[in-house]
Amino acid sequence: MAARAYWQGQIRLALVSIPVEIYAATKSGASISFRQIHEPSGKPIKYEKVVQGIGPVDREEIVKGYELSKGNFVLLDDEEIEAVKIESRKTLELVQFVDQHEIDVFYFEKPYYVVPADDLADEAFIVLREALRKSRKIALGQLSVRGREQLVSLRPCGKGIVLETLRYADEVRQAQSYFSEIPDEKPSEDLLDLATTLIDKKSAPFEPEEFRDRYVEALKALVEKKAKAKGKKVLEDVEEPSTDRGSNVIDLMAALKKSVGNSDTAPAKPAKKAPTKKTTAKKAPAKATASKTKAASSSGRARKSA
16 A cells, blocks of 8 residues: 555454454544744744743753643653553454444544455455444444554444544543533424424435535635736635524424525535526527517507507
């Protein structure tokens, strides 16, 4: 494989060891980053390490510090921090299996592809994959990488296995502190039926390529235009979605009925372009013809009455 392995070692289940390689399943998006520039000279701005009341300091004089209280730090040097790092191990021990629905979505952090390291590992790898699939379980273990221990899960994915790093319990905020003020009540059946009908009409298989980051695309286009404009200001007109909510009193039933009535049977595609002026222009002659026909008919009735 062209990509560099994130981790190489073996998955161990009891007395069975499976040599594997782990590769990142995602990559950073094509985002645009900016640097601060000194406009008169056109040169990038650099930052100095400074101490209040002292000024710039040498890099050798800098150590890490943990703030116990306001202005009170415990100082640690690199050797002390290095000494407590977890020794990197080449074995991922599967210590527990849980049902697929037991892990809430906000614990999952980043996915990786797990593949057999060589042909000799294929058989044991396939047995583990199919056993997880048949039991509908997720395997849990702790992976030691770069001095830290990461909680990970493994689940079957097509012909392979996906490993996902998980957040620890103290890294997840409890939902109750945010949801406690939401009323604990059930909606009416009529409202619920209309909402589910709307959901059914807009349901479709997930196609990630249909979605694009329009902000990044607009930024790229702006950078290209700015480069060609030779320093001139380039402003883009961006169509913003309507924020007019009308009355503060929302007729939810009417809004849902209107939404169901206006929605097509096929799900709407994201980022769909609006009709062009050319299409509108084609409809104009039809209106003119209709007006002429109506005028001729009125004239005929007038002559007949006379």
